[in-house]
Amino acid sequence: MAELIDGRLIAKELRAAVKAQVEVLQGYNVVPGLAVILVGDDPASEIYVRNKGRAAEKVGVAAQTIRYAADLSEAEVIAKIAELNADPAIDAILVQSPLPEHMNEQHIQEAISPEKDVDGFHPENVGKLFANRHGFFPVANTPRGVMTMLHHEHVELAGKNAVVVGRSVLVGTPMFALLQRENATVSLLHKYTPDALRHQLLRQADIIVVATGVPELIKAEDVQPGAVVIDVGINRMEDGHLVGDVDFAAVEPIAGKITPVPGGVGPMTIATLLETTVELAAQHHDVTLEAGWQNI
Numbered sequence: 001m002a003e004l005i006d007g008r009l010i011a012k013e014l015r016a017a018v019k020a021q022v023e024v025l026q027g028y029n030v031v032p033g034l035a036v037i038l039v040g041d042d043p044a045s046e047i048y049v050r051n052k053g054r055a056a057e058k059v060g061v062a063a064q065t066i067r068y069a070a071d072l073s074e075a076e077v078i079a080k081i082a083e084l085n086a087d088p089a090i091d092a093i094l095v096q097s098p099l100p101e102h103m104n105e106q107h108i109q110e111a112i113s114p115e116k117d118v119d120g121f122h123p124e125n126v127g128k129l130f131a132n133r134h135g136f137f138p139v140a141n142t143p144r145g146v147m148t149m150l151h152h153e154h155v156e157l158a159g160k161n162a163v164v165v166g167r168s169v170l171v172g173t174p175m176f177a178l179l180q181r182e183n184a185t186v187s188l189l190h191k192y193t194p195d196a197l198r199h200q201l202l203r204q205a206d207i208i209v210v211a212t213g214v215p216e217l218i219k220a221e222d223v224q225p226g227a228v229v230i231d232v233g234i235n236r237m238e239d240g241h242l243v244g245d246v247d248f249a250a251v252e253p254i255a256g257k258i259t260p261v262p263g264g265v266g267p268m269t270i271a272t273l274l275e276t277t278v279e280l281a282a283q284h285h286d287v288t289l290e291a292g293w294q295n296i
């Protein structure tokens with residue numbers, strides 16, 4: 001029987017730490033400001049954006065959601081981003097994906113000032129991550145939140161065999177960078193990885209992180225006894241319930257630790273977004289937050 005990693009609980013602890021830092025910033029007359037741009041009416045995005053707004057309010061981050069119809073032009077989104085880049089009340093800008101087909105995600109990512117790039121998507125920030133730079137710069141919140149979970153659970157990384165399934169800019173690729181930075185040996189798998197090789201690599205893994213959007217891709221025979229299994233996937237089934245990218249019922253008896261869906265990585269993504277927003281606000285106002293303030 002695996003130990004369940006409770007993302008809701010860890011996220012709650014992180015939000016409490018964020019709230020304390022928001023209070024520190026208030027002492028300097030700083031209120032962290034987050035702008036979320038939502039283009040179109042993707043129902044999943046609606047839920048996430050609503051969750052983000054609620055969580056921000058609870059910790060004292062001033063969040064605004066800017067909604068546009070799906071037929072908005074790319075130039076109009078970029079003009080709005082330019083306005084937010086110049087707005088001193090805004091510390092963090094997030095453009096929710098997916099964007100409508102006619103927009104180029106890369107143009108949007110590059111339009112956001114690297115200093116306000118709360119998703120860590122700008123090539124300057126991606127470059128710092130891959131160049132193993134020290135000091136603060138924003139890193140994608142989902143993989144960063146996964147690292148917080150692993151630290152919270154005292155999962156040893158140095159010298160371990162880690163396998164990441166999925167190589168998106170949002171999750172898998174930064175996950176690879178963060179795990180290798182902590183001295184794990186990391187394999188990054190994707191659609192071109194032959195099934196037999198995927199099974200073989202997974203069966204040797206000490207730590208598995210899955211972010212593919214393929215419901216229940218990871219089966220019992222992919223997991224060695226005691227492995228730590230982190231399921232990033234969120235797939236809504238026809239009856240409305242959510243499943244991850246791991247066959248939870250089959251894998252749970254074998255794994256050492258495992259995250260549930262929902263209640264695993266999702267809540268951590270949102271708490272980490274607030275964490276990064278506070279760090280960006282501190283940086284913009286030259287406030288030095290106590291090292292290790294997250295303390296979880």
Ligand SMILES: NC(=O)C1=CN([C@@H]2O[C@H](COP(=O)(O)OP(=O)(O)OC[C@H]3O[C@@H](n4cnc5c(N)ncnc54)[C@H](OP(=O)(O)O)[C@@H]3O)[C@@H](O)[C@H]2O)C=CC1
Binds near residue numbers: 165191193211235266
């Ligand atoms: N919990 C959370 O906070 C978050 C959850 N998510 C969820 O995580 C999942 C992944 O999201 P995201 O990374 O944005 O998705 P993308 O669709 O951008 O990327 C999916 C990745 O998985 C790979 N992949 C697809 N099928 C297979 C397969 N059969 N075997 C191996 N690799 C495969 C793809 O490979 P290739 O590159 O070759 O196409 C690609 O790299 C989704 O369910 C999403 O909803 C996403 C963000 C946050």
Ligand SMILES: Nc1nc(=O)c2c([nH]1)NC[C@@H]1CN(c3ccc(C(=O)N[C@@H](CCC(=O)O)C(=O)O)cc3)C=[N+]21
Binds near residue numbers: 047094095097119
């Ligand atoms: N620019 C950008 N940045 C993102 O970080 C980003 C994005 N676009 N697009 C979509 C994905 C997905 N994502 C999630 C956020 C919260 C939950 C979440 O709150 N999940 C809860 C509840 C899930 C539910 O009930 O629907 C849970 O897993 O327990 C999930 C997924 C952020 N993403």
